[in-house]
Amino acid sequence: MNRSWIQAPRISDEYEKGVEDFLKFAQQHAPAVGGKYFCPCVNCVNGRHQALVVIRSHLICDGFIRSYTNWIWHGELPEVSLPADNEAVPLETGDRMEDMIRDLGQEGYLEAHVPYYEDLETDSKLPLYLGCTTFTRLSAVLALVNLKARFGWSDKILTELLVLLKNMLPNDNKLPNSHYEAKKILCPVGLEYKKIHACRNDCVLYRKEFVELRNCPTCGVSRYKQNDGEYTNDVASSNPRPAKVCWYLPIIPRFKRLFATTHDASNLKWHAVDRINDGFLRHPADSPQWKTIDHLYPEFGAEPRNLRLGLASDGMNPFGNLSTNHSSWPVSLMIYNLPPSLCMKRKYIMLSMMISGPRQPGNDIDVYLTPLIEDMCKLWVDMVDVYDANQGETFRLHAMIFCTINDFPTYGNLSGYSVKGHQAYPICEQNTSFIQLKHGKKTIYTRHRRFLKHYHPYRRLKKAFNGSQETEEPPEPLAHHEVYDRVKDIVTVFGKTQRKDHANKNIWKKRSVFFDLPYWTNLDVRHCLNIMHVEKNVCDSLLDTLLNIKGKTKDGLKCRQDLVNMGIRE
Known part of the structure; x- marks a missing residue:
């Protein structure tokens, strides 16, 4: 047909x-x-x-x-045998296993982008049995594992099916005997990960010069714990368990795999080839920061395949119970080279790191981000040779973190700015306008009309606001070099047990690890707020107050007393 x-x-x-x-x-x-x-x-x-x-x-x-x-x-x-040329396997149902089948068929994919590819190369050419022209050993295993994932079979069901099929096929067939053996065949296809031990107080990662240490060099606590949960220095036990673990999924091999697939390699140039450039803001490529980067680093901007990434992180409870005292932190990367329809698809959101709980890292998150930042520095300074399956050539790949996206508390953790207290507004910094409520005991931030245009009618209204007109101009936001001047001399010792020196009352608490990136100082917008949190919180407050929902409305006795005290309402 x-x-x-x-x-x-x-x-x-x-x-x-x-x-x-x-x-x-x-x-x-x-x-x-x-x-x-x-x-x-x-x-x-x-x-x-x-x-x-x-x-x-x-x-x-x-x-x-x-x-x-x-x-x-x-x-x-079904037709799942691997092609000899770079023709993709015509199989698509939205399942990731079929993406794997298609990727394995790309020319040069195994050799350039799969560890220990020689075994896979052998399995991909080995007939399932003597004279078989339909399936190879690898394609048969991929097809069966795909069915397992598609229909939710258990490991035991797949093992029983493998045994049955093996008995049905000729005696010299190469089908594995169990699900475990099938996984061993597919193991080289999987992406590598690094399991890095960490101090339970978030002081250091046990890597590089600390890799052989048994105690934290900062707080002295043991690296391991016993089965009863107590911490021990006895590493002679059969299987000492680390007190805390950070899981890092190296990003460079994953970028190589993206370019090893013809379709993905083509999409990664969308922002330069297919984007509608008519002056409207539809995509990060339309933003002033994108154009500033192209101007400051013309060599980077001249290659449309160079990657610009958004980094997002937030705490989550993997146990699904909000009352559980646990907070794990995934760190994800979004690829802004892709069209908007693909940028936020699950397939293209790359989980690069998982910081295990139970306590959130807070300002010590820089300790865990170090491996990722080192790889990003390598992608910027040294570059990496990557094979582009779309153009059939190898090129030198650059990549950069375009910005971070997070809620307001995480904004403070990543940037090093204190987002609590009287000067919690990062744009205004020292010029933040605040009032400490007498009855509600909260700090509120006022005079937002300063940010309206000079002739906006709201500036002249009195009764609807605080009884006075607003004539001042908005404060100038800090330039990128001014931010760096404030943090460059801060010496930070990470760890939950370390006493922080707040004698100077500096609202900048640390020099963020992102400043290790050579280009970070030159970015005008480094950290962005997740609009979901802003929208949800504002919407919840408005609806709860308008509908007078008990326990959630902002219109209470103390609120009305403060309005009287401030001269806004009787």
Whole structure:
């Protein structure tokens, strides 16, 4: 059946006829579940069962998965053997295992981007049994593991199936005997990770010069703990457990894998090739900071494949119980070279680090970010040779952290600025306008009308605000070099047991580890606030007050007393 209609515009007659032919094919060949079939639209990606009428609507309105040309989920026989050329395996259902199958088929992928690829190369050419032309050992294992992930089979079910299939096939077949052996075959395909021991007080990571130490060089606490939870210096036990662990997933091999896939390598140039450049702000590439970087570092900006990354981190409770005293911190990277439709897709959000709990790192997060920052420095200064499968060439890759995205408390942890107290507003710093409430005992920040345009009518209103007009101009935000001058001489000793010297009342608590990046001082916007938190908090406060929700409204007795005390309301 002709599949070219998948690439046609959705408003064309060719596409509409192709949809009808596909629905007839699915109705005739695919097994129905309660009269419903897998929906191959770009949103469902064969992950949901829908009625034919709904599938027709989805395909017309949303589109058909363009890479889904072998309709295995709609009655066609699967084709998962690896191609000899750089032709991608025509298999797509939104499952990551199929992404792996397709990636392994890319020319040069195994050699350049998979550790110990020789074993995989052998398995990818070894017939499943003598005379078999359909499956290799690797493709058969990939297909079976894919089915396991697709339908939620247990390890035991896959082992039983492998034993059954092995008995059905000729005696010389190369199928593994168990799920464990299948995983060993696929193990080299997986990405490496580093398990780094850390001081339980967040003083140091046991790496480099500290890798052999048994006690923290800062606080002296033991690196290990016993089964009963007590900390011990006895490392002669059979399996000493580290007191705290940081999991680091090196980013350079992952960037290499992105460029080793033709489709992804093409998308990584979207911001320079396919972006609509009409002066409107639709993407970080339209921002002044993007253009400033191109101006300051023309060699970096001249190569559209160089990566600009957003870094996000926040505390989370992996146990799902908000009352549990535990806080683990994932550190994720977003790739801003990609189009907006892909930037925030789960497939392209890279988990680079997991800082295990139970206590949040706070200002000591710099200790854990060090491995990531070192790799980012290498990508900026030394660069890395990367194979581009789209253009069929090797190039020198640069990468940089464009900004961080976080809520306000994490803003303080990453930047080193104190976001509590009377000067908690980073833009105004010393010029923050605040009032300490007499009855509510809170610090509030006022005079926001300073940031309006000079002739804005709100500046002249009195009764609606604090009884006076606003005539002052907004304070000038700190320039990038001014921020660096404030933090460059701060000496910080990390760790929860270390006493902090606050005698100078400096609102900058540390020199952030991000200043180790050569370009960080020249960025105008280094840390961004997550609009979700701002929007949610403001919306919650407004709705709770307007609806007078008990226990959540801001309109209480103390609030009204403070309004009287400030002369705003009677």
